[in-house]
Amino acid sequence: MSTPHTVTIEEIESLTPDVGRFVTTKPENFEFKPGQATEVSIPKDHWKDEKRPFTFSSLPEDPKLEFTIKIYPERDGVTDRLAELEVGEELEIGDPWGAITYQGPGVFIAGGAGVTPFLAILRDLHHRGELDGNRLIFSNDTESDIILAGELKRLLGDRALFLVTDEKSATYPTRRIDKELLAEQIDDFEQYFYVCGPPDMVEDVTTALRELGVEEERIVTEE
Numbered sequence: 001m002s003t004p005h006t007v008t009i010e011e012i013e014s015l016t017p018d019v020g021r022f023v024t025t026k027p028e029n030f031e032f033k034p035g036q037a038t039e040v041s042i043p044k045d046h047w048k049d050e051k052r053p054f055t056f057s058s059l060p061e062d063p064k065l066e067f068t069i070k071i072y073p074e075r076d077g078v079t080d081r082l083a084e085l086e087v088g089e090e091l092e093i094g095d096p097w098g099a100i101t102y103q104g105p106g107v108f109i110a111g112g113a114g115v116t117p118f119l120a121i122l123r124d125l126h127h128r129g130e131l132d133g134n135r136l137i138f139s140n141d142t143e144s145d146i147i148l149a150g151e152l153k154r155l156l157g158d159r160a161l162f163l164v165t166d167e168k169s170a171t172y173p174t175r176r177i178d179k180e181l182l183a184e185q186i187d188d189f190e191q192y193f194y195v196c197g198p199p200d201m202v203e204d205v206t207t208a209l210r211e212l213g214v215e216e217e218r219i220v221t222e223e
Ligand SMILES: Cc1cc2nc3c(=O)[nH]c(=O)nc-3n(C[C@H](O)[C@H](O)[C@H](O)COP(=O)(O)OP(=O)(O)OC[C@H]3O[C@@H](n4cnc5c(N)ncnc54)[C@H](O)[C@@H]3O)c2cc1C
Pocket: 037, 052, 053, 054, 055, 056, 067, 068, 069, 070, 071, 072, 074, 075, 076, 077, 078, 079, 080, 098, 113, 116, 117, 222
């Protein structure tokens, strides 16, 4: 059973038209592994029972917590409500959980807000000087949807490949992440493959990876 902790929002910043960065206070002695998430709720009215998982995008040793959250205004759910909160308001979080943690060098394959566990892991590897040997393939609907493209390029250089699926872009290839793209981009199918994004994308990519000969234990996803 998860222990609730109350945290206060200290900063809110818009990263894309529908993704926000929320920085909060951090409970004392709160520990998590990069890639892990927690159940977040808004302790107000009936919203306090509506818990939704969000991944820490800050480093474990940072004095604050950071969440990178895609807002769904059409759903009348928690994220739409989060978009209305202001600095100084509170959130409730539980204990950390989640299966996506770093196992060793590999290819991080993300769709949209599915990049959040990889943000935490890649930032942590960079911080520890261990980013070499890792790559990112990051797919989004449009160029303007790409979360923190500048930071990811700085971290990974040409080891970050950005793709868009729903527009012709002058900057990035308009391609889906399918078996053909993976075969073109990757030589070594014995390394780790970390996959996170919308359920259909995770299903399609993991199927393609298996067909390319990747062993089950080398594929890391949130079950
Ligand atoms: C381990 C884990 C970590 C995650 N980390 C992050 C993160 O760091 N950042 C992030 O942005 N997201 C993250 N997510 C996803 C995030 O939890 C969801 O986006 C969030 O729960 C959506 O909450 P919501 O209340 O706004 O909408 P929901 O609870 O999804 O929906 C509210 C209502 O809207 C309706 N609805 C649901 N789906 C649809 C749809 N497709 N179209 C139309 N209506 C719909 C339903 O009536 C539903 O009851 C994570 C998920 C997991 C499992």
